[in-house]
Amino acid sequence: MTPYSSFLFFIILAILLLPTMILGIMGKHLRYYNVFVSIAVLALIFSGGDEGFYSLVIFTVLQLVLIKGYISYRQKKNSSLVFYLMSFLSILPLILSKILPFLAVDNWASFLGISYLTFRAVQIIIETRDGLIKQQLSIYQLVNFMLFYPTISSGPIDRFRRFQKDEEKRWTPEEYKELLYKGINKIFLGFLYKFIIGYAINTYFIMDLDHIADGRFSYHLLYMYSYSLYLFFDFAGYTLFAVGVSYIMGIRSPENFNMPFISRNIKDFWNRWHMSLSFWFRDYVFMRFVFLMKKKKWIQNKMLVSNLGYVLLFLLMGVWHGLAIQYIVYGAYHALMMTAFNYFETWNKKHKRWPTGKIMTIVSIVITFHVVCFGFYLFSGRPFQ
């Protein structure tokens, strides 16, 4: 059963979470009962047969061995080679799951949520390398974090140390009531976004575009706008469910969206759209790449370093969505937009030609909106059909 896709799922979830809410309001520890809920919901999600239950099990065991092994190793030594090898092995199942379909064999490596789970695991290895995780982690801690069901299928991607703080916490009744209120609020807003607005845009506009548009150009233009809005409401709606359910379980999962369509420039957009993913790439790919280049003094030119960082980040992000042409083009497009903006920003800092003020802010928002929508149009795959 796909999470949050049917009302049956929500009804079962509500029944399972009722004791959590009662325990929370009484100020009791939630973690023990939550384990039971997690197992029950994971069984519900993965028992369908199409979601790759066995791949999930093998994947989890592999990640546990890698993480626990690396923490033990890191307590004694710290070789870069071992770090890169461990990171590669951790990402290997994800790479396989993307490549196998092209080899025309059964995609045995894939399961629901593999892209997101991989990032949760690799992140622990990176933070161990940086010396931020020093103590050995228990199997319970790791499994609980990696297989946290509310966010298993499509994120948001939480960070281990942040998750752990919430998980260990015993909320007071007042604190929990606040969380519960916010959680329920989010879930209902999610219904509005995904099942009302998103559904309406798709059913009454996108699927009816043949009748609405009066030419090829207007068809594609209207498709670009409506698909962008649909993508936002559908994904933001899902995220509201995931974060809302997390809150009810006492875990404040990070947000994914912060009004992305009012971004003033492309850089601002990536601080507002799919934030948990873009911040992951920012912290674990872009900044590490820049740091390495500066530290080793391999490339002196600042502009070149940051632009190469953007190209690396966005191409990886594109491929992460899948190896299909539209995702690679989408990544390349955003890499291009970011480097272009990088040049513009540096130039404008010197010459101050771009006027400031309310009207220019609106102009900037409108321009960014179109740049972003064209990106989603590429992402949709429609231009490549």
Add this chain to the structure above:
Amino acid sequence: MDFKEKVLQVIAEVCEDDVVKEEQDLDIFEAGLLDSFATVELIVQFEEQLGINVPITEFDRDTWNTPNAIIDRLNELK
């Protein structure tokens, strides 16, 4: 120059703005003075000029957001 002044000097150099020396509770990310690229520069400078090693993953925008907060965090790591 004491430690605090040194840190402020490094931040001001990286941000290319002396406002951080006066307004020490200014959110440098919200003010647009620091982005992820400049953050890395700041981390490299802390290491080179102050000898303090800040892991990139430790530099969290919620707790390293103002000059005062950065001074506090660096004092903890010293």
